Amino acid sequence: MSPKKRLVCAAVLCLCFASRGAFAQTYTPAPAPEPATSAAPGVVPMPGPAAESSAPAVRDRMPGQAPAAEASAAAAPAPASGAPSTPSAPPAKAAAAPPATAPMTGPVRNVVLVHGAFVDGSSWNGVVAKLQQKGYRVSSVQNPLTSLADDVAATRRVLARQQGPTILVGHSWGGVVITEAGANAPNVAGLVYVAAVAPDLHESTTDLLKRAAPMPAGAGITKDASGFLWLDRSKYHADFAADVPENVTRVLSAAQVPIAATAFGETVSQVAWKEKPSWYVLTTKDRAVSPDVERFMAERMGAKVVPIASSHLAPVSHAGAIADVIDRAARELSRQQ
Template identity: 35%
Template structure:
């Protein structure tokens, strides 16, 4: 079965310009650059809710958050519990119920699976944005998707009262998660990473919010945590508006302007 990647007209024009300059891009996919914040619309803006994934925390969104706020967007950065897809979905769904008005829901990495499920319970979610994110269909697990084409990640396991937590071996954190960040920044992220319970990768997905909610996906070409080919296939079957950037898995830190740009593209579609 062939899947069609939906690319906005302004992104397609940008891709054409890059082709004239000799840039190599995948067919039908725009190559994103680290562009500055988009123009502020005079109309009321949706609330942007940022959901981090495993081995990160809400502070990973700090540069994106600053740009969105500067452009006039109300922003929330959720502390994703990372205890399992089922319980994390319930937590985020409860959080969304406290927000009035339209929402743009953004998920990085494992956070993509969380927003795919939690958005189904909230009609105020008007757009989904996947940042190097997992986009499972019903019955799939994050672990099952990862084994299809992602590189093996060296993990450290810790037995805890509610199961087993895993984190990236600090000695390999930069190469897996943050290859385009300087060594000191990556080392800091390695020692402050939040472990995730194994249920995050074993709980099956039960909802497919992207079937009814427009979605966007930013694919990271230098990603060693989720293979770019897997990101593309998930984005294509979800019918997401897709862009690509030469970045590591930690794209919201290394390319915050690019991440902000695709979020604001999605936000404008809700207005």
């Protein structure tokens, strides 16, 4: 090849290498978009770029599993030296647990009544009428009496319908129900027990009744083939409601609701009277629950005791007096709000 041709070839090669180097310096591929971080349910992302705050939440993640963006970042190889690095997502901060619901404030104008065994919600009818005359919004629970859990559920359904502070009242077996149902209930301002069983934690009705000699009403209780207890109609008046007119007790005994025998052996897992102000109507002529046991329960819970010379069925025989106790309790609770 002549010297002239070699000179031309050398010049062409120099121009090619110079152009390639310039291209390499001026063209740099754009980095891949940064993967959006996402927050798992119950986790609040830390403040970050707008793109992160608008990312949808990850809803299908097992406890302890890292969010998808973090998992893929951990699995990806480290970037080569000199390559643009993607900033790591800020650590997620666990959301604080919601605060416990604070007790409601304001005047107590709601009353929920819970009946006991061998009666139904109509046993409160006289008390309901008296309280309504005083301007209260009154609800009477219809307990199925099939188990403690069933009766508590029935009571809680009624409590959930109350707008504002409520006073919860239980008669006889109903005392066990309000002891369980009233615990951790923010709208229950106080409790009233009427000749009622008021167990402590893991204590049953049978445990408490054994603290005294058997009462006369117990002899008239029989269990049927289905495991439910009934009170003998012929003994209903004398042993359960001696101060109620006999024509009324005949109707009550005919409409009595039996209670599952197993219920009396069930224990409570929560105790409302340990966290709520309580009143106790002690029936001094009771032949179903010993007045001595009633006094023991009332004093143990620190309740304000109101003795009444009544049979066990005080809501029927002394409806006005029971309504007055509930009214006084509600007024006192309202002053404390």
